[in-house]
Amino acid sequence: MSDVPTEVAELAGRVFDLARDGDAAGLAAYVDAGVPVNLTNDAGDTLVMLAAYHGHADAVRALVARGADVNRLNDRGQSPVAGAVFKGEDDVVRVLVDGGADPLAGHPTAVDTARMFGREDLLTVLSPPM
Template sequence: MSEATSPDPDAVALAGRLFDMARTGDAVQLAAYLDAGVPVNLTNASGDTLVMLAAYHGHADVVRVLSARGADVNRANDKNQTPLAGAVFKGEDAVVSALVEAGADPDGGHPTALDAARMFGREDYLGILEVRGERRGPSTGG
C-alpha cells in the first residue's frame, strides 16, 4: 500500500479509542468527540457502529447520547445484526428500552429482535417490540 492510500495512524488510533468508549460506556467523553465533529455512524472493520457496540455491551446512556445526535439505530453490521437484536440477545433491558424509544425497528436484521425475543422466551420484550412494530404501521404489500 502506498503512503497516500494508507490510513492515518492517528485517525486509526482515535477511532479505536472511540469504539472503546462505546464498549466501556464512556458517554461523556464520547459525546464530546461527537459534538466536535466525529461522525456518529462511525463503523469498525466488522461494520459495527458505535450504537451496536454500546448496545451489545449494555450501555443505555451511550445509546441515548448517540441516538440524540442522529445515530442510525437500525444500521446492521456486516453479519446483518442490529443493535436492538444484540441488546435482546444479551438481555439488556435498559438498552432495549432506549433503542425502542429511539425508533429501532424490531423487524430489522437477521435474526430480528422479535426472532431473538421469541427464541429466548422473552415475553416482556415481545410485548414492547410488537407494540413498536404496530406503531410503525403495516408492512407494504398484501
C-alpha cells in the same frame, strides 16, 4: 484500516473503546467535536451497536440524541436492538425502541431473538401497540 493514517486509526480505536466501555460523556464530546455518529469499525459495527451490545443505555441514549442510525446493520446483518435482546440488556432495548429501532430489522430480528430466548416481556416492548 491499513490505508488510514495512524493517528486517525488510533482516534477511531479510542472512540470505539468509549462505546464498548459506555462512556456516554466521552462519546458525546467526540461526536460533538466532529467524529461521525455512525462511525463503523472493520466489522461494520457502529458506535451505537457496540454500546448496545455491551449494555450501556446512557451511551446509547447519548448517541441516539446525536442522530445515530439505530437501524444500521453490521456486516453480519445484525441490528443493535437484536444484539441488546440477545445480551439481555432490557434498558438498552427500551432506549433503542424509543429511538426508532425497527424490531424486525436484520437477521435474526429482535422479535425472533426475544422469542428464541422466551422473553415475552421484551416482545411487548418490541411490538407496537395496536
